[in-house]
Amino acid sequence: MEKGMKGMDLALMEESSALDFGWVRTLVPLKAMGDAHLLELLQHCPAQMAFKGQNLFEAGSYDRQHVYLLHGDVELRKPDGSSELIKGRSSLFPLADEQPRPCSAVALTDSSILRINSEQLDKLLTWSQVAEYLQIDTAYQPELDDDVDWMLTVLKSNLFFKVPPTNIGDIFTRLRPQKVVKGQVILRQGEIGDGCYFIKEGCAEVLRSADGVQRPIHLADIGPGRCFGEDALVNETVRNATVKMTTDGVLMVMDKLDFIHLLKEPQVNQLPLTALQSVQAQAVLIDVRTEDEYALGHLSQAVNIPLGLLRLKTRMLNVAQEYVLYCDTGRRSHAATYLLQKLGYKVSYLQKGVNQDLDLRRQLASNKGDYLLKDGRATPVLDSGQ
Template sequence: MLSTQSHVPGNETSFDVALTRTLVPLKDMSESHLEDLLSHSQAEVIFAGQTLFRAGEYDGQHVYLLHGDVRLEFPEGEAIPVKGRSTLLPLAHQQPRAVSATAETDCSVLRIDSERLDQLLTWSQVSDYLQLIISRQRDLDEDVDWMTTVLRSNLFFKVPPLNVEQIFYRLQPKVVHAGDTVIRQGEIGHCCYFIKEGEAEVHRREEAGWTHLADVGKGRCFGEDALVNDAPRNARVRMLTDGVLMVLDKQDFYHLLRAPEVPTLPLKNLPELRERHAVLVDTRSEEEYSQSHLPQAVNIPLSLLAIKSRMLSEEQEYVCYCDTGRRSRATAHLLRQHGYRAHALDDCPQLFSDPQWANTLETETRYVLKEGKARAEQP
């Protein structure tokens, strides 16, 4: 479990994880992914009068105001005050920055690398999607626990989110027995292991003899260093009981690191897409959608895709978008795998940064799916 307070070494302040759990879109991440993200993030104090960021900058960060007051200043001279906790969204995070931000009082802020956030957020939501799909398949009841543990393993955080589902196709079962030595210290490894059933013990040979390091059980992974380097194994792993291991070979791991292609449509084709009645699907969170979205776009967050996909029709064309293209590509990929006519919209960041498109976005009207078409939600 996440602790109630977290601290990033070398930074000026700690931050309340319970508070960050409410931020958008961090609130839609699993605990393990959020914990990894926060371990690479910066919490700091900004004193009154200091600048958080300047208009025109490309800083690649999501900046959240945790406490204190900030003033957002547009190049034309207009200024907007923002009080701490008045918004759960990052401050004017589109790149390049459209405004400058200056602390009106002493503030505490959380800085998160936008690229890492986007990758882990998408990974987390695809993982949640698969967990729900797995839980619906009665023939997989006995596998749910270890498969869920695999999806939460930070070993795969660098795997493109589009390949998350492929992890289970690459894992091969191996039956083992009590007393079997699975890994020998000093050998060069070419695979890692997940324990599906059984328990194992880990020992390391030192000058005084074998030292017991740990016992590992169902869902645990060992030998993963072999996937990323050619160094000799640094310990021995021996089975304590009979069991079943799921084996991931190094070459299969390399295949998982290659993102598959997802059919995309250029942003300039938006007028044509509307003419042929394609349904635009905003895959961001409800809060992000409420801030601004394309006219006539329905909101189907990637985090809720397993539930809301039942509203879709295999005869209808769907075009997915988000603010970076990562969540929308993942959504389109998953929909296509299940027989839907889905594409991802290309050049997504331009939707929110290029005035040609940003000035067309809506904020008031929400749209929902009815009989396969986008309809304005009735108040």
């Protein structure tokens, strides 16, 4: 059978990879991800052992990874000869999170580390936070109350993780309901696939014949929330199993052409790096990264509205004010810009994000003071002692 919405067995994952999921759940920015998206990320990056004296990375190198120290001691050695000792669980942030690496990292003891592909992390983090935005948005639409549960199930399905985050909301406009009856065959082994199905109501069984001719054997029972037939969305292949309803029910169906349409990313207003300085006088900068990332450092006079909380914070914005959104890579700010444009705000995002420029990265490190929105403008937050 196609993979469907299997989900991951957390206990088995922790046992096989030596990951303490509870601790990993506190790391930045992993803590801002939903469980389904985080588990999808972690299944590709189990914990690794680093032995005493082993280099984790070299100064000046590009590895495009987030490297977290889980256990043990690591020394960060800078080119100027200075060093810093990092002990396991003493920091929630990745080690020397900058490309190229500003220092080398050497294990002083046998250590456990977690290496995560930065690109994959950025994609799933954006997906997860846009899904959170949509979850909040449904609360503003009481007519959707009856559909909330299955909509949230769809948002947690790894089937759609390849869809650009800007198109997540369109998933529901592409799914059409289909009433089915007990005994109805939905997919037949050996047929050409042309779509996928979510079970909204009812149950089905999965059957397979060894050669397509012999009497099929029962493989599994599936119920509400499960997806099947998804291989047909991306591959020209025949069905490798038969799915038959065991009760009456309702399926949500997506055709292959609709899925392909969802893969096309829409255009939104973007601002090149060269134009950033010229617009700062009239535009308000909004950092859409998480609160922890913002607290570590941000651009001068930027306010923080995390992507996942964007729907709750729109009341603080002024439709007449111009806003420029940014994040590390441009992916989260691109999605946030699209969502705010749909609501009628004057927004653009910093193309490619702050990671593209050394001066911007230095600004992130030097600006710690908080700003908040007041009448749509950035206002500094004064310390309690002032």
